[in-house]
Amino acid sequence: MSAIAVSSLVAGLAGIVLSGVCGVSFLGAQSPKEAAISPAPVPAQIMGGKSVFVSNAGEENFNSAFGPVFSGGSDRAYNQFYAALEQWGRYKLVSTPAEADLVFEIGFALGGNPPPELGRLRVAVRDPRTNVLLWGVSEYVQSAILKGNRDKQFDQSMGAIVEDIKALVTPGGAAAKP
Numbered sequence: 001m002s003a004i005a006v007s008s009l010v011a012g013l014a015g016i017v018l019s020g021v022c023g024v025s026f027l028g029a030q031s032p033k034e035a036a037i038s039p040a041p042v043p044a045q046i047m048g049g050k051s052v053f054v055s056n057a058g059e060e061n062f063n064s065a066f067g068p069v070f071s072g073g074s075d076r077a078y079n080q081f082y083a084a085l086e087q088w089g090r091y092k093l094v095s096t097p098a099e100a101d102l103v104f105e106i107g108f109a110l111g112g113n114p115p116p117e118l119g120r121l122r123v124a125v126r127d128p129r130t131n132v133l134l135w136g137v138s139e140y141v142q143s144a145i146l147k148g149n150r151d152k153q154f155d156q157s158m159g160a161i162v163e164d165i166k167a168l169v170t171p172g173g174a175a176a177k178p
Contacts, residue, residue, distance in 0.1 A: 042169075046135060047171075049169075051092040051099060053095070053099065053102075054081065054082045055097075055105040056077075056105075058074070059075075059108040059109070060107075060109040069110060070151055070154050081123070081158065081161070085104070085162070090166075090169065100128045104125055107122050108121050108122075115143060117142060117143065118140075118141045118142060118153070119140070121158060121161050137165065138161075139158075139164065140157065142156075
């Protein structure tokens, strides 16, 4: 093998190793046009909904071996989310799913996430006539040693999930959120 062929082979192998180690691909680079994907539409039921039934999906593992992880009891996520929607005023909150255009199912699960997350708030947006899941948003609650600080983390995550819903129903809002 000639010195030029060996040099080309070494350079080619070095490029393969570099792209494999660094995760860099020089062959499949996308142009900015290809990388920009236009956002899919938010379901019409979400954008046009006027009334909401808030469903309590409950809390999992709200207590630890040392007692409650948060103050406010096991219905805290439901009560806090309902109050935030009421204060926002965007939707008429109704008492049965049959009266609603949408169902917002709020739940909290403790654990199951790597630190620093302590748990996860989740809102599932459903069509009350078909029970089809239209959209879902989640926010993680960061852990803290003191209960008062865990409560603050819970409040911050609840505020973020309400903002996620607001962005979803604002034209262009869901697409704008990273």
